[in-house]
Amino acid sequence: MLVNSSLDEVKRRETALHYIVDLVKEKGRENLFDLTGLAGGFPLNRDDIALLETYAGPALFQEDLDIWGKKHLGGEKLLALNRTSSGILASILALVTPGQKVVHYLPEKPSHPSIPLSCQLVGASYREFAVGEDLEIGDGTSLLVITGSTMDHQVLSQEEFEMAIHAAHHREVPVLVDDASGARLRTVIYGQPRATDLGADLVITSTDKLMEGPRGGLMAGKTSLIDLIKIKAHQFGLEAQPPLMAAMARALEKFNPQRIKRAMERKDHLHSALAPYYPGLEKTPTGVMLTPNALREDINVETALTPRDMAMLLAMLLLKEENILTIPAVGMPGASATIRLDLASADANRLSDEAIGQSLHNARQILLTMADDMDACRRLLYP
Numbered sequence: 001m002l003v004n005s006s007l008d009e010v011k012r013r014e015t016a017l018h019y020i021v022d023l024v025k026e027k028g029r030e031n032l033f034d035l036t037g038l039a040g041g042f043p044l045n046r047d048d049i050a051l052l053e054t055y056a057g058p059a060l061f062q063e064d065l066d067i068w069g070k071k072h073l074g075g076e077k078l079l080a081l082n083r084t085s086s087g088i089l090a091s092i093l094a095l096v097t098p099g100q101k102v103v104h105y106l107p108e109k110p111s112h113p114s115i116p117l118s119c120q121l122v123g124a125s126y127r128e129f130a131v132g133e134d135l136e137i138g139d140g141t142s143l144l145v146i147t148g149s150t151m152d153h154q155v156l157s158q159e160e161f162e163m164a165i166h167a168a169h170h171r172e173v174p175v176l177v178d179d180a181s182g183a184r185l186r187t188v189i190y191g192q193p194r195a196t197d198l199g200a201d202l203v204i205t206s207t208d209k210l211m212e213g214p215r216g217g218l219m220a221g222k223t224s225l226i227d228l229i230k231i232k233a234h235q236f237g238l239e240a241q242p243p244l245m246a247a248m249a250r251a252l253e254k255f256n257p258q259r260i261k262r263a264m265e266r267k268d269h270l271h272s273a274l275a276p277y278y279p280g281l282e283k284t285p286t287g288v289m290l291t292p293n294a295l296r297e298d299i300n301v302e303t304a305l306t307p308r309d310m311a312m313l314l315a316m317l318l319l320k321e322e323n324i325l326t327i328p329a330v331g332m333p334g335a336s337a338t339i340r341l342d343l344a345s346a347d348a349n350r351l352s353d354e355a356i357g358q359s360l361h362n363a364r365q366i367l368l369t370m371a372d373d374m375d376a377c378r379r380l381l382y383p
Contacts, residue, residue, distance in 0.1 A: 001304075035343075036330070100140055102143045105147070106130055144164065156182075205217070214244050260344050269353055278298055280298055291307075
């Protein structure tokens with residue numbers, strides 16, 4: 001195994017960032033193609049720049065966030081945080097005490113690591129249920145977390161959503177929806193209502209996923225709960241700072257779902273072009289993906305590499321040799337190792353389906369030649 005720990009994943013990410021620096025310095029940003037779907041952006045207006053200060057900024061940007069954030073998420077009150085994971089941590093710190101239980105309902109396992117890790121920090125027990133399993137909300141449960149869309153874009157149906165919310169409220173348990181990308185995937189692609197309209201007490205989304213905003217978390221929900229979470233966010237420095245708040249507000253103001261809809265239509269063509277060469281290739285709502293296990297079956301050679309190793313190597317080759325950025329190259333520890341080519345990414349408009357297919361083929365061929373050379377594989381991830 002090449003990737004054995006969270007530290008290995010940190011080092012792998014650092015390597016990818018070095019490759020990005022070298023590429024941009026040598027060839028310019030226009031020669032990097034970010035297909036993660038998480039590229040985001042920082043769309044500030046000229047007048048915003050003068051307000052990026054400690055106190056005046058938050059006061060003014062909060063007004064715009066309230067307008068556009070409520071349109072996007074609903075809810076009584078909003079809270080801007082520096083990441084979605086920060087909002088999840090602040091929520092569990094505020095609403096869960098040691099010895100209590102957190103239950104998690106999601107389309108498929110595993111969960112995002114921030115949820116069980118936050119439970120560990122407060123000394124709470126944690127249990128997760130995937131669709132198809134009987135959801136159990138027992139005595140001592142203080143929070144139900146629902147994931148609207150997984151890291152690999154598996155989406156919870158509206159019926160499952162409503163069932164879980166009803167089950168929690170029947171036992172007077174508040175519901176927090178982790179709708180990081182789901183706030184757009186569920187509503188734009190699947191036509192589902194906003195999480196708050198379905199009855200959720202709290203919802204949080206990532207403002208860089210499938211939209212041109214910064215990497216940050218925006219939470220909406222009941223005022224009484226948001227106020228408790230806000231206390232913890234400020235105590236531990238988890239709240240968004242003025243530049244982040246400004247960029248969130250502008251991104252929400254400019255959000256246009258048409259790019260997501262165009263990606264949904266284009267993904268069928270890309271899948272049809274690649275599927276004959278990659279039998280395990282799957283469609284996502286806005287692109288295609290190759291799971292580590294599917295990749296391992298496709299590259300049927302004798303090797304000591306695990307499927308996760310192979311996915312991270314392929315992602316690194318796509319970046320280093322083909323200038324295409326995917327999540328397994330730069331993802332945080334615990335992120336999915338699935339190779340996802342997201343056509344809702346802004347850079348996808350600068351690549352044809354044929355070019356994407358050729359780059360994937362080129363990287364795969366290199367991986368085939370080096371799969372039995374552990375030293376070469378190790379140098380690629382950890383030079």
